[in-house]
Amino acid sequence: MRKRSPLERVRLLGKAGLDVLAALGRSTLFLLRALFGRGSFDNSLTLLCKQLYSVGVLSLAIVVVSGIFIGMVLALQGYSILATYGSEQAVGQMVALTLLRELGPVVTALLFAGRAGSALAAEIGNMKSTEQLSSLEMIGVDPLKYIVAPRLWAGFISLPLLTLIFNVVGIWGGAMVAVSWLGVYEGSFWGNMQNSVDFSTDVLNGIIKSLVFALVVTWIAVFQGYDCEPTSEGISRATTRTVVYASLAVLGLDFILTALMFGDF
Amino acid sequence: MSAANNHDTAVELKGVTFQRGERSIFNNVDIVIPRGKVTAIMGPSGCGKTTLLRLIAAQLMPARGEVWVAGKNLPSLSRSDLFDMRKQMGVLFQSGALFTDLDVFENVAFPLRVHTKLPEEMIRDIVLMKLQAVGLRGAVELMPDELSGGMKRRVALARAIALDPQILLYDEPFAGQDPIAMGVLVRLIRLLNDALGITSIVVSHDLAETASIADYIYVIGEGQVLGQGTPAQLRESDNPRIRQFMTGTADGPVPFHYPAQAYAEDLLGDSNA
Numbered sequence: 001m002r003k004r005s006p007l008e009r010v011r012l013l014g015k016a017g018l019d020v021l022a023a024l025g026r027s028t029l030f031l032l033r034a035l036f037g038r039g040s041f042d043n044s045l046t047l048l049c050k051q052l053y054s055v056g057v058l059s060l061a062i063v064v065v066s067g068i069f070i071g072m073v074l075a076l077q078g079y080s081i082l083a084t085y086g087s088e089q090a091v092g093q094m095v096a097l098t099l100l101r102e103l104g105p106v107v108t109a110l111l112f113a114g115r116a117g118s119a120l121a122a123e124i125g126n127m128k129s130t131e132q133l134s135s136l137e138m139i140g141v142d143p144l145k146y147i148v149a150p151r152l153w154a155g156f157i158s159l160p161l162l163t164l165i166f167n168v169v170g171i172w173g174g175a176m177v178a179v180s181w182l183g184v185y186e187g188s189f190w191g192n193m194q195n196s197v198d199f200s201t202d203v204l205n206g207i208i209k210s211l212v213f214a215l216v217v218t219w220i221a222v223f224q225g226y227d228c229e230p231t232s233e234g235i236s237r238a239t240t241r242t243v244v245y246a247s248l249a250v251l252g253l254d255f256i257l258t259a260l261m262f263g264d265f
Numbered sequence: 266m267s268a269a270n271n272h273d274t275a276v277e278l279k280g281v282t283f284q285r286g287e288r289s290i291f292n293n294v295d296i297v298i299p300r301g302k303v304t305a306i307m308g309p310s311g312c313g314k315t316t317l318l319r320l321i322a323a324q325l326m327p328a329r330g331e332v333w334v335a336g337k338n339l340p341s342l343s344r345s346d347l348f349d350m351r352k353q354m355g356v357l358f359q360s361g362a363l364f365t366d367l368d369v370f371e372n373v374a375f376p377l378r379v380h381t382k383l384p385e386e387m388i389r390d391i392v393l394m395k396l397q398a399v400g401l402r403g404a405v406e407l408m409p410d411e412l413s414g415g416m417k418r419r420v421a422l423a424r425a426i427a428l429d430p431q432i433l434l435y436d437e438p439f440a441g442q443d444p445i446a447m448g449v450l451v452r453l454i455r456l457l458n459d460a461l462g463i464t465s466i467v468v469s470h471d472l473a474e475t476a477s478i479a480d481y482i483y484v485i486g487e488g489q490v491l492g493q494g495t496p497a498q499l500r501e502s503d504n505p506r507i508r509q510f511m512t513g514t515a516d517g518p519v520p521f522h523y524p525a526q527a528y529a530e531d532l533l534g535d536s537n538a
Contacts (some may be wrong), residue, residue, distance in 0.1 A: 038345055038480055041379070112333040131362035135421075137377045139428075140348045 002125035027223040034148040047150040049132065055116045055218075056158030060165070062115050063108055067166040070107060071173030074098055078174075079182050083215075089188035093196040095174035101200045101262070104167040106254050109213035112159050115164075117221035120151055121242040124225025148222050155218025156211070190245035207260045212253060212258035217246040267491050272385035274333075275300040275432055275464035276321055281330035283313075283320060289431025290316050292488040293330070303458050303465040307472070309510065309519060314468040315359075318434050321466065322356055323347050335431060348433045351399045352380055356434045357426030361417035363409040369396070370405045376427045393422040398460075400454060422453060433457070439471040446472075451478055472511065484510055486519075 004012070041047065078094040124147065127133050133143045171193075177182040197203070221242045228238035276298040283291040290313040298304045308314055319325040323339040332339045335353055342350060363372050371391045377383060383391070396402040399419040409417060418438065426435060435454065439447050447463055455478045458465040469475045476482070476496040484491045484499065484507050492499060492507040500511055509517035527533065 131358040131360050132364055133355065133357055134324060135362035137324060137348075138351050138354060139379065139424075140352045141379050142344075142348060212384070 007071070010117070011168035013258035023188035025258075026048050027219070030144070030148075030223055030226065031152075031219055034144040034152055037142065037144060047146070048153055051150045051154035052158060055120065055154040056162065059112055059115045059158065059162060062111050063162045063166050064169050065206065066107065066111055068173040069211070070103060071095060071099065071175075072169030072177045074103075075169070075174035075177040075182070079184070087184075088184055090192055091178045091184055092189035092191075092193040095178070096171055096193045096197050097202060099167050099170045099174075100197065100206045102254070102258070104170065105206050105213060106250060107218055108163040108166045109159060109210065109250040110135065110247055111211075112155075112162060113221070113243055113250065115215045116155065116158070117170060117242045117246050118239045119222040120155075120218070121225035121238045122230050122235055124148070124222060125228040125230070125238045128226065128228065128233070129235060131230075143226075148226060150217050155221070156214045157227070159217065160207055160210045163206065167206070201261075205257075208261075209254065209257050212257060213250050216249045216253060220246045220249065223230050230245040272298055275335070277333040278317075278320070278332070279331040281320065281327045283325065283327045285316075288489055291320075291327075294485070294488070294490055296483055296490065298464065298466060299464055299481065300331050300464050301458075302480040303467060303478050305456065305467045305469060305475045305482045306422075306485060307468075307475060307482055307510070308485040308488070309492070310470060313488070314470070314485065315436055316469045317318070317418070317485065318356075318436050318466070322351070322354060322434060341441060345480060352428055353427075353430050354432045354434065356420065356429070356432040357422050357425050357436060357438055359437045359440060361409075361414075362420055363412075363417055363419040363424070365409050368406060368408050369401070369412070372409070372420060372481065373424045373427055376424065379504065380428060391427065394421075396420075396425070397425055398457070399423045400449070413446070415442055415449065418442075418446075418450065419453065422457070426457060426461065426463075429461065430463060432466065435465065435467045437469055438467060439469055447474055454478055486510075 054190045074095045075091055078091045078098075081092055082090055082094065084089045100153075124133075127147065133147065134145045136146060175189060179186045180191050222246070224238040225235075228234040274297055276296075278296040280297075281291055281294045282289070291341055294317075296306075306314055316325060320327055321334065321335075323342070324331065324493075325536075326340050334350070337350060339347065339350065340460075342344050348492050353441060363369075365376065367375065370392055373395055374432055377388050378524060379446070381388075389531050393402055393405070394403060401416060401419050404412065404416065409420070412420065438454065442450065451474050454467065457463065464518065467475055467479065479496060480498055481493070482496055483493045486506060490503050492502055494502070499507060500509070502508060505520045508514075515521050521534055
């Protein structure tokens with residue numbers, strides 16, 4: 001029913017741009033306050049452990065299962081390609097390098113955004129809509145320190161660990177397919193892997209990536225939850241946005257990080 | 266010397282202006298809330314009653330003006346001073362706002378655990394006393410999702426008085442309650458106010474219930490204080506806006522129809538317009 005003049009449209013476009021900038025500013029302040037703001041609790045460790053459980057441990061199943069299958073698929077695909085060049089004994093290093101450098105950090109972060117990120121956003125959004133955050137404030141407890149900070153730290157700690165687990169399980173899955181099923185010689189599978197994987201360029205860079213992803217994904221999730229409109233639609237929008245923004249951020253950042261780490265310039 | 270330091274005044278709003286976007290919610294509002302009394306803030310839905318409550322609780326900051334609570338101007342306090350200040354205030358939110366992952370006992374014990382270093386036995390005694398006051402000592406082990414709406418509000422009330430605040434704010438305490446739960450809440454608000462000697466501020470549009478316990482009423486609307494007085498004085502008021510609110514008339518200064526172009530014109534007019 002409502003009609004918009006061209007000028008009104010330009011105005012709306014400008015407003016949308018300003019809103020994005022304002023949200024970026026708000027979310028940065030939010031992050032800094034939650035991490036470095038004054039005040040702590042006697043039971044901070046208990047709060048952190050609770051979150052480590054719900055953010056980390058509960059994501060374990062999906063990470064382990066995906067890890068096994070991705071490792072198996074990598075070995076299967078790698079074998080069929082490498083076999084045409086007669087170098088199927090290199091399948092070990094291929095699986096390991098792919099997982100450590102790229103798939104491990106990226107896929108784990110995407111799974112984490114879907115499993116833990118959406119849960120965090122929905123949980124905090126729900127606390128907001130039921131006025132639990134307001135009532136914490138009125139009790140004199142800063143929800144940024146009590147609710148947000150332990151979740152942020154739990155995310156930072158969990159995701160790199162989950163990535164390591166994903167890598168290990170993936171390599172194990174690859175070995176299962178390559179060695180036990182396709183009959184690659186076990187000595188060359190593991191030996192080639194040992195020779196070609198370098199701790200600092202491969203393992204460490206993968207961990208650095210997953211630390212960056214952990215920061216970004218958890219930050220997006222808790223901010224979306226905290227900043228959402230306190231209604232059921234607001235919460236569902238926040239959950240969707242968390243997964244979309246976090247996934248895009250992970251993929252975009254992965255390219256930048258890879259260029260910085262492995263690009264020769 | 267500010268009037269807010271006067272011993273008889275618990276809360277004072279001076280020249281408060283609050284805007285949301287370009288819409289002005291309050292325009293230069295002055296409200297004085299006496300100590301130790303039940304003061305009601307009434308008005309039609311959407312007139313900014315809850316906003317006013319959040320201004321007093323400093324969850325929102327006014328664009329202009331001063332909000333004095335217990336001798337302090339809230340907008341001038343730092344974030345950490347504000348959190349300290351809020352220990353003297355209790356708020357009963359519309360939804361109760363119990364922490365859903367904690368049982369009734371832990372919900373009421375929460376403020377005590379955060380702000381005091383009391384031994385466990387003493388916390389237990391205080392929690393049971395507060396629950397006894399709202400009649401729910403027997404529900405101590407239940408989780409919030411096992412409680413009815415009215416019970417949730419009573420537990421939230423017990424939590425709000427756990428630290429013995431000087432000021433209790435009630436946000437729509439009667440909304441969506443059955444008659445019995447409503448009666449219980451009406452009685453509790455009056456009882457707690459008199460027994461604990463606190464200042465109660467009730468934001469509500471439930472006229473009969475609120476008028477039955479309030480010592481003083483402010484009626485707000487259109488960003489202004491439309492009128493104030495004891496319930497009896499307001500019933501006698503000549504102001505047509507207050508008359509409409511107190512009698513619940515459908516049409517009056519607040520029109521039945523949302524502003525629109527003339528009806529006939531809208532129906533018969535040019536459909537391409």
